[in-house]
Amino acid sequence: MINRRMFLRGSGGLFLSLPFLRSPLLSAAEPGSIKRFIVFVHGQGTLDDEWTPSVTGRSYQMPEILAPLEAVREHINILSGIDNVVRGTIRAGNGHNPAGRSLLTCSPFAGCLDGAGILKSDNHPDNGDSYFPSIDQVVAEQIQQGTRLKSLNLNVGSNSVGEYSMLWEGQPGALTKVDGTGDPQVIFERLFANLDPNQETPQALLRKESNLVLNAVKEDFRKLNEKLGAADRLRLEQHAALIEGLETQLAGSLVNTAACAEPVLDLPIDFEYSQDSHMGASSKAHIRSMVMAMACDMTRVGTLQYTNYNSPRFGFRSLPKTIPVDPHSNWHAMVHDARNDASIRPTMRKVFQFFAEEFTYLIQELAVTPDIDGKMLIDNTLVLWISEFGNGGRHSTFNLPVVVAGGPVGSLGQHLDLSNHNSSELFTAIQQKLGVQRSDFGLKRDHVGDPIVDSIPNLG
Amino acid sequence: MKHYFYICLFFLFSCTGEVEISGSMEEDNNGVTIPKESCDAPRPPVIETRRLTPAEVESSLQTIFGNSINVYQFNGLSRGLSLSAFSTEPAANATSREAILSIYELSESVALQIRNDFQTYFSCTDTTSCVDELSAGFGRLLFRHRWSNDEKASYLKLSQTLENKGMVIEDIVVLLVEKTIMSPQFLFRLPSQESPNNEDIKTLSDVEFASRLSLVLAGKVPDTQLLDAAERGDFSDPLLVEEQIAHLLNEGGGFNRFLLEWLDLKTSEEFEADGEAFEFGLLQRQTVIKNGEAFFQDQLENGNYKTLLTAINPAFGPYGENVGILNHPYFLASHAHAFEGSEILRGSRILSRVLCYRFGSLPLNALDVEKGLVSSKPDANKKELSEARNGLPECAFCHELIDPVGLALESYGAIGQSQNRGYDVEGAIKVGGTMFNFKNAEELSQSIAESAEYEDCFSRQLFRFTMSRMEKKEDACSLAYIREEIATHDLKEALTHLFSSPLFRNQSARGEKQ
Numbered sequence: 003m004i005n006r007r008m009f010l011r012g013s014g015g016l017f018l019s020l021p022f023l024r025s026p027l028l029s030a031a032e033p034g035s036i037k038r039f040i041v042f043v044h045g046q047g048t049l050d051d052e053w054t055p056s057v058t059g060r061s062y063q064m065p066e067i068l069a070p071l072e073a074v075r076e077h078i079n080i081l082s083g084i085d086n087v088v089r090g091t092i093r094a095g096n097g098h099n100p101a102g103r104s105l106l107t108c109s110p111f112a113g114c115l116d117g118a119g120i121l122k123s124d125n126h127p128d129n130g131d132s133y134f135p136s137i138d139q140v141v142a143e144q145i146q147q148g149t150r151l152k153s154l155n156l157n158v159g160s161n162s163v164g165e166y167s168m169l170w171e172g173q174p175g176a177l178t179k180v181d182g183t184g185d186p187q188v189i190f191e192r193l194f195a196n197l198d199p200n201q202e203t204p205q206a207l208l209r210k211e212s213n214l215v216l217n218a219v220k221e222d223f224r225k226l227n228e229k230l231g232a233a234d235r236l237r238l239e240q241h242a243a244l245i246e247g248l249e250t251q252l253a254g255s256l257v258n259t260a261a262c263a264e265p266v267l268d269l270p271i272d273f274e275y276s277q278d279s280h281m282g283a284s285s286k287a288h289i290r291s292m293v294m295a296m297a298c299d300m301t302r303v304g305t306l307q308y309t310n311y312n313s314p315r316f317g318f319r320s321l322p323k324t325i326p327v328d329p330h331s332n333w334h335a336m337v338h339d340a341r342n343d344a345s346i347r348p349t350m351r352k353v354f355q356f357f358a359e360e361f362t363y364l365i366q367e368l369a370v371t372p373d374i375d376g377k378m379l380i381d382n383t384l385v386l387w388i389s390e391f392g393n394g395g396r397h398s399t400f401n402l403p404v405v406v407a408g409g410p411v412g413s414l415g416q417h418l419d420l421s422n423h424n425s426s427e428l429f430t431a432i433q434q435k436l437g438v439q440r441s442d443f444g445l446k447r448d449h450v451g452d453p454i455v456d457s458i459p460n461l462g
Numbered sequence: 463m464k465h466y467f468y469i470c471l472f473f474l475f476s477c478t479g480e481v482e483i484s485g486s487m488e489e490d491n492n493g494v495t496i497p498k499e500s501c502d503a504p505r506p507p508v509i510e511t512r513r514l515t516p517a518e519v520e521s522s523l524q525t526i527f528g529n530s531i532n533v534y535q536f537n538g539l540s541r542g543l544s545l546s547a548f549s550t551e552p553a554a555n556a557t558s559r560e561a562i563l564s565i566y567e568l569s570e571s572v573a574l575q576i577r578n579d580f581q582t583y584f585s586c587t588d589t590t591s592c593v594d595e596l597s598a599g600f601g602r603l604l605f606r607h608r609w610s611n612d613e614k615a616s617y618l619k620l621s622q623t624l625e626n627k628g629m630v631i632e633d634i635v636v637l638l639v640e641k642t643i644m645s646p647q648f649l650f651r652l653p654s655q656e657s658p659n660n661e662d663i664k665t666l667s668d669v670e671f672a673s674r675l676s677l678v679l680a681g682k683v684p685d686t687q688l689l690d691a692a693e694r695g696d697f698s699d700p701l702l703v704e705e706q707i708a709h710l711l712n713e714g715g716g717f718n719r720f721l722l723e724w725l726d727l728k729t730s731e732e733f734e735a736d737g738e739a740f741e742f743g744l745l746q747r748q749t750v751i752k753n754g755e756a757f758f759q760d761q762l763e764n765g766n767y768k769t770l771l772t773a774i775n776p777a778f779g780p781y782g783e784n785v786g787i788l789n790h791p792y793f794l795a796s797h798a799h800a801f802e803g804s805e806i807l808r809g810s811r812i813l814s815r816v817l818c819y820r821f822g823s824l825p826l827n828a829l830d831v832e833k834g835l836v837s838s839k840p841d842a843n844k845k846e847l848s849e850a851r852n853g854l855p856e857c858a859f860c861h862e863l864i865d866p867v868g869l870a871l872e873s874y875g876a877i878g879q880s881q882n883r884g885y886d887v888e889g890a891i892k893v894g895g896t897m898f899n900f901k902n903a904e905e906l907s908q909s910i911a912e913s914a915e916y917e918d919c920f921s922r923q924l925f926r927f928t929m930s931r932m933e934k935k936e937d938a939c940s941l942a943y944i945r946e947e948i949a950t951h952d953l954k955e956a957l958t959h960l961f962s963s964p965l966f967r968n969q970s971a972r973g974e975k976q
Contacts, residue, residue: 155560171559181560192567204577208570208637211624215637216566218620219644226646231971234511234653238646241513244562245644251563339833 038383040304045311047391048403054082055417062417070358074365078407083421086399094126097397099165101390108426108444109134132170137429139171142303144438151301156288157182159309160276185275186287194264261372262298265290282318293367337394381409410435431458490818500946501939506968509653521682569643573636589621605647606673668697679716707961717762728796754792767948771911786907791878798876805868818919845885870906921945
């Protein structure tokens with residue numbers, strides 16, 4: 003017996019872009035004011051002394067470590083000097099989880115704050131949920147406008163991000179983690195397998211009535227809750243609350259645009275998404291799915307997170323030195339050692355160029371794919387590339403590597419020195435660029451309501 | 463060679479999630495001290511609601527629907543929580559959109575596969591008979607009880623709604639199956655439904671007992687045979703209860719599950735996942751695991767909690783240091799690097815899991831300090847490096863305990879093979895109130911086996927596994943009961959007593975406001 007997923011796995015992974023008959027369904031949102039947001043994020047930061055262009059303005063020379071970006075120079079701005087200052091408020095944790103948790107949330111662990119949301123002076127926990135939601139989810143709340151998915155969260159590597167849980171949704175202090183999906187084939191199945199509404203597959207037939215099933219399941223939860231104590235009930239309620247959003251996710255709303263089609267995944271025949279050697283293929287497939295999900299207006303917000311921050315070997319790259327190589331046992335150790343060992347820098351440069359290549363590919367795909375309003379996706383999409391460390395070796399959260407791209411940014415093609423600005427200000431500015439009417443983001447100064455930030459007046 | 467320190471340091475301290483703030487070690491006891499004397503009548507522990515783990519969901523569906531259904535691993539729920547105890551902790555029950563969608567997709571996948579071969583699974587032809595068939599068959603197993611009239615009525619209502627929309631019976635039935643898999647009655651382990659909202663202690667019904675027993679010992683919902691036995695009232699007969707417990711501990715793999723979770727032993731798949739770096743072939747993996755399981759089996763039949771650490775492993779002959787589970791290749795290979803053992807991984811695992819001590823945060827500069835040590839002593843062996851490490855106060859805080867324990871196991875390589883390191887591994891550490899002195903791995907195991915700390919820790923780990931949660935203050939007498947049992951009985955007898963005792967067959971209400 004074989005189901006569709008197994009069939010796809012067994013078919014060698016060379017998925018063809020299949021034509022289908024589109025239905026004249028209308029977009030859930032009116033065209034004209036479409037804004038989209040994509041976060042591209044990976045762990046271990048960069049080599050900040052190589053990353054920052056030597057001059058600001060439009061005439062900057064692209065650093066070697068970012069060389070692939072030259073191809074999309076007119077679509078991007080390089081932002082140097084931005085610090086993650088919230089990380090410094092967390093007085094516990096290890097070298098990674100405070101930086102990871104606060105990167106996109108500007109938030110300490112929830113346990114660092116008291117019941118009133120005030121930062122405690124001590125007794126900070128070593129780990130925990132974020133207190134504030136992440137920028138992607140804050141934006142998604144505002145701009146999803148009835149699209150099928152609040153956000154599309156893709157992981158390159160495994161499903162799990164371990165201590166690098168960066169994405170959180172919900173109300174401050176009561177957040178739910180946003181998990182990503184590692185397997186491009188699962189994403190294909192979810193989003194594109196039933197793209198043609200005229201196709202009467204068994205799955206499509208069942209899904210037509212999924213709302214009835216889900217309502218009955220919710221009724222089961224409700225009845226059961228009446229019999230449980232408060233603590234037990236809370237666990238069930240958290241689960242049941244998320245069933246609410248499932249109906250929208252399962253619905254196959256589709257926009258009648260020329261660009262909306264099944265993406266070409268182009269995966270190797272023995273593809274295994276969590277296998278390190280397939281990271282490059284996985285990344286490309288995810289990017290194509292992300293772009294197509296936007297073109298089909300299934301979502302307005304996406305994240306692409308590279309989850310293996312400790313020991314990827316980047317075996318698909320032609321590196322001057324392979325990883326692991328004694329004494330740099332893994333990528334994490336290599337990042338640490340780069341400060342003192344210049345001989346490994348060429349290898350590291352190649353790795354960081356890999357991320358630059360993938361980001362470039364994303365921008366290029368957005369630039370040639372029409373949005374539902376007839377513009378190109380890149381015209382409507384603000385793309386953010388960020389990592390948690392400026393200097394990976396020192397695990398420093400100052401001078402983060404930040405690149406922004408896309409029409410909503412404003413004037414592009416520049417290197418801006420934003421020293422003395424922080425990531426809270428960056429995200430405040432991003433919110434505003436995307437039409438979210440908020441003047442702060444994340445932890446507040448003195449935690450009594452005064453924003454820790456203003457905004458960055460000029461991202462581009 | 464030395465670079466493996468970085469891997470183990472990194473994973474040990476930054477990835478386990480078990481560490482606490484401050485650079486110290488502390489007892490992993492959740493603030494509960496086990497009383498010196500057993501209590502007269504220990505209060506049965508509260509059963510907390512928890513979601514089934516992904517492994518329990520998958521294993522249950524496979525058992526219920528058979529091997530011709532492909533139950534793929536699904537995404538979004540925490541997998542990496544090794545002790546069942548943590549399955550009631552917030553991290554294990556954390557929910558996300560991805561998790562819910564993933565569960566839906568799993569239910570849909572099972573439904574579609576049944577749809578493809580409908581007559582293999584159902585013989586009914588109309589909504590009423592199909593609801594009856596589902597409720598008496600797959601539905602009963604999934605819910606772990608016979609459906610109430612209310613439950614049947616709700617399914618009948620749904621099926622009639624679907625019928626009115628023109629759906630054929632096959633589609634209707636598989637949608638009902640989909641709903642059953644999504645329902646809380648399947649996905650959650652719930653307290654007894656008749657549990658009163660006061661301080662009363664309730665005895666589980668036989669069916670509830672069977673369900674609880676199966677989830678703990680078999681890692682899945684009860685099969686038809688077990689549920690039938692419960693419904694027949696077999697479990698009012700203590701002999702039949704003992705027989706069933708013995709079966710689940712033994713053939714059902716319950717004792718193996720405990721050891722795997724307690725000592726964080728890798729499964730064959732987990733070894734395989736390390737394949738690129740780990741030169742540990744399929745045959746070797748299978749041999750090590752098979753031999754380990756044979757040792758566990760032998761201990762279950764003939765040993766006690768002390769001999770688990772001290773019994774000679776028959777596969778390695780009657781001589782040498784290779785005694786007990788801590789010196790077994792299964793444990794050694796589970797806590798090693800690709801090409802050599804790890805004194806840090808092994809030492810820390812023994813301290814945290816066997817002696818219930820845990821560590822504070824890794825200092826932020828630890829990797830740099832270690833790198834400096836390795837660079838300054840390029841020819842140093844592990845013992846010399848350990849001495850240098852322990853010369854630094856910030857490292858010594860933890861490593862003065864971790865390193866001696868781990869170094870004692872340095873007579874075994876990455877896959878547990880004997881090796882001569884060329885240095886003595888004599889060590890002495892003080893944990894709790896006990897001084898542990900040892901000249902080699904065998905003596906290390908023996909000194910741990912005789913300690914009060916191990917007795918205490920083994921009792922806690924058994925409680926956590928059995929109750930699927932961490933101990934709380936009100937569980938102190940239950941812990942004392944378990945300690946008494948393991949101290950005075952062989953393993954099989956102690957475990958049989960525990961699972962048939964009022965502690966397991968009864969539950970206390972939470973005593974909280976509704």
